[in-house]
Amino acid sequence: MGSAGNLHLLYTCPFCWKVRGLLEHLDLEHERIQVNPMKAKKTLPSAPEWTKVPVWVDSEENIFVDSTPIMKHIDEVHNDGKLWASDDEERRDKWMEWVDLHMSKATIPILYGSLFSALKTTTRVSKLEKFGFISKRLYAWAGFPIMWGIIARSRVKKDGRKPKQLWHDLLDEFTDSFNGKQFFGGEAPDLVDLAAFGYVRSISPYPQFSQLEDHKSGMEWYRAIEATLKV
Template sequence: MRRVSTLASPTLFRALATGRFEVVTGGTTLGVQHRLLQGALYGSATGCAVRRQWFRFLSGSWGRAASLGVAGALISLAGASVISEDVYAKEPPPPELVPKDVVLYQYEACPFCNKVKAFLDYYDIPYKVMEVNPISKKEIKWSDYKKVPILMVDGEQLVDSSDIIDKLRDKIHLQKSDLNPISSDNEEEKWRKWVDNHLVHVLSPNIYRNTSEALESFDYITRNGNFSFTEKITVKYAGAAAMYFVSKNLKKKYNITDERKALYDAAETWVNALNGREFLGGSKPNLADLAVFGVLRPIRYLRSGRDMVEHTHIGEWYSRMERVVGESSRIKA
């Protein structure tokens, strides 16, 4: 088995509103559920997502002969680097507690699927991915539960992203004190609920804010999702057009007047919650950190995500999270 690096993988498809609308293109009618399209929306050409390394590297001309001062500086930098790596080192569970067979049924651009992947990646739990076709959903025909994510863990079906994470935490015997050495249980749960009840609802109006951003989002969705050739063409253009209008309804539903301001406010709200800490959990992430990182990863390198980092203070925290979550634990045979 080979571990797959995920420097690129946002996840978009997740729930939108209930109900259905018809997308008609070239005489072909696709019954697309709002839920299906919304998931795709939440994605972003990057992140999950697409976790590209966006750390800044310093460059300069060193001269042919290094003086003792330069050598000392280099030694200091090397030492600082080692310390930093130690600070942000992962803490995988003991091998005997790691599940043997983990399969994630997902949409690559779904924020909730990315939330589960952030947990799996951080705790170095190897997993396989089954990309679900959001139109036919044939990959999950066997399940009574027709949403994603679905996580199969040693033959047991887990559903709903937050519940999946709670049960995984129990399976690998992580104590709450291990996850948040500084923050309280109430604080962690408060912000996990904030992610599910507020943050995710700000994303869709932003990634479908205008026609160009809607096309950018669906270009990523169709390139990384499980679609036939015909579906890719239809979904990209018809889906982008449909979601552009659906996003306007979402703004009304969630009382959003300015979608970018809502995104920036959410980012700053999270930064303020850190209260000077590197992570909400203190020196290492807790489940709330992983949840925020997971749902933002799909949009990080889309236009909306780039704007968010440029206009708020969330970038440093996000960079730390990219480092500590590290390489994906996704595998394939």
């Protein structure tokens, strides 16, 4: 079997981790194209209409954007839509929306919510992303006060909870929705599980991940999905 397509991504982007997890779960051969964060707006195949990552380009050069629609498309074309199929579509749609709304907003507070964690994160991001020589250094040192001072602080303040508490509450709420099963999807993960897994996994390259590892049922679920991936 040939390559299913190309995934244009930023290594540290949580939305990209969602699609990566699905590709690995389905064991689909694909290319990963890591874009330069400073040049993404110009170099993405979807530009100038869509300048965000991830962007998926299939083997026939068709372009797909936006992580959840990309996941649904890949599942439909390569997996007969089995991960999105559900006998309770209302529950599925409600929770997919919940995951995209709440988990997406919780990654910045935990990674950049204190000055020290912001410094650790930007240093790590500058190593993981494909920056140019100058922008790598600039981002590592100028990025953290911006991420912490402007973006993360207002989000943490608005929510009122410590970032770790926020994640523990989200994982409680999400795993409670399983109705005693191992996954949201029941006996096996579905697309909602894989979307949530992507957000959680996007924190895994950072030391702050240990704050999530304290969450027992959340980690049991996370490790069980991880075990399904063909990396």
